[in-house]
Amino acid sequence: MRNICVKVSYDGSGFNGFQSQPYGRTVQGEIEKAIKKLTGETIIIIGSGRTDAGVHAQGQMFNFYTESTIPTQRWAIALNTRLPKDIVIIEAFDVPEHFHARRSAKRKTYRYTIDLGKFPDVFGRQFRFHHPTPLDIDAMREGLTYLVGEHDFTSFTSIHSTKPHHIRTIYEADFIQEGPIVHMYVTGNGFLYNMVRVIMGTLLWVGEGKLVPSDIKRILEGRNRSLAGPTAMPHGLMLMDVEYFIEKQG
Structure with a gap:
């Protein structure tokens, strides 16, 4: 076998x-x-x-x-x-x-992609969330920093999560902008149900000025899903990589 x-x-x-x-x-x-x-x-x-x-x-x-x-x-x-x-x-x-x-698995990396163009790109629309109004990416990036480290992510997971606990570690997280295309990369030791999408939905509120970056810390510490923003649309999310500490044998 x-x-x-x-x-x-x-x-x-x-x-x-x-x-x-x-x-x-x-x-x-x-x-x-x-x-x-x-x-x-x-x-x-x-x-x-x-x-x-x-x-x-x-x-x-x-x-x-x-x-x-x-x-x-x-x-x-x-x-x-x-x-x-x-x-x-x-x-x-x-x-x-x-x-x-x-x-x-030791590390997983997800990417969430937003298209800030006036009109959606017909060829990329199924891989990007179209957001035609401006976003404050610097504020979103600042908000994201509060999530790096080991935390209880109850506020950023679905209420239907069946996991015994919601403690996870985010090792790296950042926004990278390429013209109208904005990517959020998040690397952690594991992710909860809807976790990246809820993080993105909440950061969109930061980018729109509905929240300030420091609100992310308050939401995180509140450990209540109702404090965070909406669950972002699924089609902007991509699992990029899963890392292991093993030697390939073939």
């Missing part, structure tokens, strides 16, 4: 999230069907985390156990020929038997 880790990218527009659901098309469901076609095995893959409906990924990771003898370096090509065009396998490599894509 081999344990294989795979890096996958996908356009989340047509999916009901990454994780298998009773209804709706999911990334996990499509990948598991492709593996079944390839090897005949019924396998449940283990994702590094969930992404919501409409959220994209450039570097989602998953692992699975297989008895197939297909060489590891052939898995990406073999799966891509059996997957829909909105899912692309980037690479596959062998990992130790104990490796678990979610539990072994």
Whole structure:
């Protein structure tokens, strides 16, 4: 039995999230069907985390156990020929038997993208939240600094969160502007349900002048979802990278 880790990218527009659901098309469901076609095995893959409906990924990771003898370096090509065009396998490599894509993850990076142009870009609209009125990006950047470090992020997660606690660590966070396009990058040891989207929705209020940057500290310390802003639209969010401290074995 081999344990294989795979890096996958996908356009989340047509999916009901990454994780298998009773209804709706999911990334996990499509990948598991492709593996079944390839090897005949019924396998449940283990994702590094969930992404919501409409959220994209450039570097989602998953692992699975297989008895197939297909060489590891052939898995990406073999799966891509059996997957829909909105899912692309980037690479596959062998990992130790104990490796678990979610539990072994050390750092994850998300990006949320805003388009400040007067009109939406027809070619990029499904990956960017269009906000045609001005935003104070410097104020948003200042507000974001209050979230760096280890905190209880109860105010910045869904009330439907099922996690036993909401303490997470954000290592790095910043805004990068490229003309009318603004990216927020956030790297942490893990993220709660809707966490990045609630952070973005609250920072949009800062950018619009509805809050001042220091309000982020007050909201964080309040540990109450009702204190924060709205949950930003899913299509602006992308999982960029998941990092592990392992040696690739194949």
